[in-house]
Amino acid sequence: MQSPQQVRAAALQLSSGAEVGRNLEIVDGLLAEAASQDVMISFLPENFAIMGAADEDKVGHAEDPGQGPIQDTLADAARRHGMWIVAGSLPLKSPAAGKCFGASMVFDADGNASSVYRKIHLFDVDLPDSDEQYRESATMHPGDEIVVVDSPIGRLGLTICYDLRFPELFRRLVDEGATAFSVPAAFTLATGKAHWHTLLRARAVENLAYVIAAAQHGSHPNGRITYGHSAIVAPWGQIIAEKAAGDGIVVADIDPDKPRQLRRDFPVLKHRKM
Numbered sequence: 001m002q003s004p005q006q007v008r009a010a011a012l013q014l015s016s017g018a019e020v021g022r023n024l025e026i027v028d029g030l031l032a033e034a035a036s037q038d039v040m041i042s043f044l045p046e047n048f049a050i051m052g053a054a055d056e057d058k059v060g061h062a063e064d065p066g067q068g069p070i071q072d073t074l075a076d077a078a079r080r081h082g083m084w085i086v087a088g089s090l091p092l093k094s095p096a097a098g099k100c101f102g103a104s105m106v107f108d109a110d111g112n113a114s115s116v117y118r119k120i121h122l123f124d125v126d127l128p129d130s131d132e133q134y135r136e137s138a139t140m141h142p143g144d145e146i147v148v149v150d151s152p153i154g155r156l157g158l159t160i161c162y163d164l165r166f167p168e169l170f171r172r173l174v175d176e177g178a179t180a181f182s183v184p185a186a187f188t189l190a191t192g193k194a195h196w197h198t199l200l201r202a203r204a205v206e207n208l209a210y211v212i213a214a215a216q217h218g219s220h221p222n223g224r225i226t227y228g229h230s231a232i233v234a235p236w237g238q239i240i241a242e243k244a245a246g247d248g249i250v251v252a253d254i255d256p257d258k259p260r261q262l263r264r265d266f267p268v269l270k271h272r273k274m
Helices: 020-036 055-061 069-081 161-165 167-175 189-207 258-265
Strands: 007-013 041-043 084-093 100-107 113-118 124-126 133-135 148-151 154-158 180-182 210-213 217-219 225-227 230-233 239-243 248-254
Touching: 007 020, 007 210, 007 230, 007 239, 020 041, 020 069, 020 248, 055 084, 069 084, 069 100, 100 154, 154 167, 161 189, 167 189, 180 189, 189 210, 189 225, 189 230, 189 239, 230 248, 239 248
Parallel strands: 007 041, 041 084, 154 180, 180 210
Antiparallel strands: 007 248, 084 100, 100 113, 124 133, 148 154, 210 230, 217 225, 230 239
């Protein structure tokens, strides 16, 4: 049972495909499931609206901030359920021809889009011991601003997937008051097996903050296989909820005051020298 100060949060896990309408139907059903469990804030994975046969496909579905079927669906769901929704990443129009932003948008319980974070670090890599290559910069334009928003679980720092590998970003978010982080992801199977849990727990422990990581799982039309393992991590590093595979939700009760209590009693952040 929730204590009075706790807030129930959910991370949604799905295996998005090329059909935006179908993906949004699945998201809507999972949000309804979360609402039935008294969830106050739900987190969606990266690319929840589309993972097409080609990376260019998402550019054709890029929306202007504040309008478009993807945003309309989420705003409507937030209003119907009286629930905050952190939309992992969706394509927004960018100033670069043929490229879009990967943007995380936060909708409050009235359906208002209160904040937008545009992914800063783009996944341009060749995986070791593999023929897998990724060049997000070919179809995506990077953002350049950090975003922290007041939410039901406290000051929430927004990140997206590959950002997880850059601890300096998380420290900047902490400097802006973040006590929790959103990490929507589409981690590859190989990198997920190697690093996913380690990185999530590290970002939680070193910042004494909650980490809510909604993930893609399974095989997608472009041949990518994603790791799943959506998780909610406590500020002391415990994984308090996780879903290894399959569509569904993971739910945990979050105490918004816990990070502040830990930072007071274990003042590692005050001991920083740089």
